[in-house]
Amino acid sequence: MAQNQGGRYIIDGGRPVSGTVRISGNKNAALPCLAATLLAREPVTLRNIPRIADVGVMVELLEILGMRVENREPGVYHISGTPSVRDLPYTLVDAVRGSILLVGPLVARCGAVRLPPPGGDVIGLRRLDTHFSVLEALGATCVLHDNGLLDVRTPSGLSGTDVFLDEASVTATENAVMAASVASGTTILRNAACEPHVQDLCSMLNQMGAKISGIGSNLLVIEGVAELHGCDFTIGYDYMEAGSFIGLAAATRGTLILEGTDGHDVPMIRNGFARLGIEWESLAGNRLVVPAEQRLSIVRTVNGGTPKLDDAPWPGFPADLLSIMTVVATQAKGNILIHEKMFESRMFFIDWLIRMGADIILCDPHRAVVTGPMALTPARLTSPDVRAGMALIIAALCAEGRSEIQNVYQVERGYEDLVGKLKILGAAIERVE
Ligand SMILES: CC(=O)N[C@H]1[C@@H](OP(=O)(O)OP(=O)(O)OC[C@H]2O[C@@H](n3ccc(=O)[nH]c3=O)[C@H](O)[C@@H]2O)O[C@H](CO)[C@@H](O)[C@@H]1O
Numbered sequence: 001m002a003q004n005q006g007g008r009y010i011i012d013g014g015r016p017v018s019g020t021v022r023i024s025g026n027k028n029a030a031l032p033c034l035a036a037t038l039l040a041r042e043p044v045t046l047r048n049i050p051r052i053a054d055v056g057v058m059v060e061l062l063e064i065l066g067m068r069v070e071n072r073e074p075g076v077y078h079i080s081g082t083p084s085v086r087d088l089p090y091t092l093v094d095a096v097r098g099s100i101l102l103v104g105p106l107v108a109r110c111g112a113v114r115l116p117p118p119g120g121d122v123i124g125l126r127r128l129d130t131h132f133s134v135l136e137a138l139g140a141t142c143v144l145h146d147n148g149l150l151d152v153r154t155p156s157g158l159s160g161t162d163v164f165l166d167e168a169s170v171t172a173t174e175n176a177v178m179a180a181s182v183a184s185g186t187t188i189l190r191n192a193a194c195e196p197h198v199q200d201l202c203s204m205l206n207q208m209g210a211k212i213s214g215i216g217s218n219l220l221v222i223e224g225v226a227e228l229h230g231c232d233f234t235i236g237y238d239y240m241e242a243g244s245f246i247g248l249a250a251a252t253r254g255t256l257i258l259e260g261t262d263g264h265d266v267p268m269i270r271n272g273f274a275r276l277g278i279e280w281e282s283l284a285g286n287r288l289v290v291p292a293e294q295r296l297s298i299v300r301t302v303n304g305g306t307p308k309l310d311d312a313p314w315p316g317f318p319a320d321l322l323s324i325m326t327v328v329a330t331q332a333k334g335n336i337l338i339h340e341k342m343f344e345s346r347m348f349f350i351d352w353l354i355r356m357g358a359d360i361i362l363c364d365p366h367r368a369v370v371t372g373p374m375a376l377t378p379a380r381l382t383s384p385d386v387r388a389g390m391a392l393i394i395a396a397l398c399a400e401g402r403s404e405i406q407n408v409y410q411v412e413r414g415y416e417d418l419v420g421k422l423k424i425l426g427a428a429i430e431r432v433e
């Protein structure tokens with residue numbers, strides 16, 4: 001896949017975004033499920049894989065490792081082959097955070113892996129400590145060289161263990177689950193992450209013959225098996241994309257129907273939007289409707305105080321939606337404290353919103369007080385990361401007049417056919433190189 005770094009969107013905002021949109025498969029499920037194919041002794045079929053830049057990079061990495069990847073119809077990938085230890089190009093590994101997910105399956109299958117530093121969003125320190133400690137507990141040695149190269153080996157194979165993760169890291173849990181699935185003996189992972197994408201990966205591995213119990217909880221028990229076979233697995237919908245479109249509808253006062261959700265509510269996402277006075281209704285056929293008429297008034301605490309919205313590991317409010325909530329809050333009446341606890345640099349994009357006329361006090365790198373509603377004005381903006389980029393697109397679609405957003409490659413890492421979907425919803429948006 002050719003990486004089209006950069007790119008610009010020209011947006012003429014100030015009108016409601018309305019219509020019906022299909023939500024794609026979850027980026028953060030697609031990446032570990034693609035990595036898990038390295039463990040299969042038979043062909044694997046994956047369905048509902050989004051056509052996004054991150055998936056393209058992951059597929060290229062699998063091919064370099066010796067896998068055959070076929071994508072004959074949209075969203076469906078047939079993957080087969082036997083991986084071998086290869087040097088991976090720095091630029092590809094650096095393009096996605098998900099490349100770290102190659103470590104667990106490769107060390108389990110090949111006994112060794114050398115990986116350039118994984119990339120992903122530049123939103124603060126992306127620590128590897130939990131990956132190291134859990135893989136070392138399983139019997140691997142992990143060395144981070146001065147040039148950033150990560151060297152992981154299993155001198156005597158992987159053995160089951162009882163381990164408490166120092167934080168509920170999503171990708172560290174996923175690496176650990178993949179490695180432990182084929183380790184000898186039983187592994188108990190405590191304080192494991194349990195986001196829907198972690199659940200998807202575990203369910204896929206079980207379809208491949210793994211023995212994982214406790215899926216959906218923070219205590220996973222994994223009985224190692226000798227080998228894993230093939231499977232045909234469909235990944236879940238992207239609830240971050242769903243949340244982004246809900247925010248877009250509410251902020252621009254449009255009526256939006258979302259298709260392709262699984263019919264289950266994510267309670268903390270509903271609670272978070274409710275705090276901004278935004279609600280939606282479920283419809284038959286795994287759809288939901290966000291009506292144009294919303295209160296859009298921030299709900300004060302029962303004792304009359306300023307409310308806050310903060311992130312937490314699943315089932316808490318997802319960190320990846322807080323940038324979206326920040327821009328939506330600029331269109332709601334009242335004030336709210338947004339507290340992003342996980343990443344040290346994610347809130348700095350707020351300077352762009354302030355440039356557009358938003359009334360936001362960035363108290364420190366983690367906390368911002370947003371007061372609304374404010375009429376946003378168009379501006380020339382740069383997308384610093386995938387979610388801030390989407391938040392800036394929502395801001396530009398609210399602002400009456402022409403905005404330009406640069407570096408939209410960042411957004412396209414995680415949102416499938418964003419321009420196509422927005423155009424069908426009546427948004428005036430064009431991509432220029
Ligand atoms: C490819 C992929 O799946 N990326 C997701 C994955 O990244 P990733 O797996 O890299 O994120 P981690 O779960 O490891 O943690 C992200 C950050 O949150 C902090 N942290 C984590 C756990 C915790 O209990 N407390 C805490 O403060 C960490 O110190 C770190 O700074 O999970 C993140 C957190 O949901 C999401 O933003 C990313 O979209």
Ligand SMILES: C=C(OP(=O)(O)O)C(=O)O
Pocket residue numbers: 096097098119120121320386387414
């Ligand atoms: C932070 C994100 O992605 P990644 O971990 O792939 O950088 C995200 O999806 O918001």
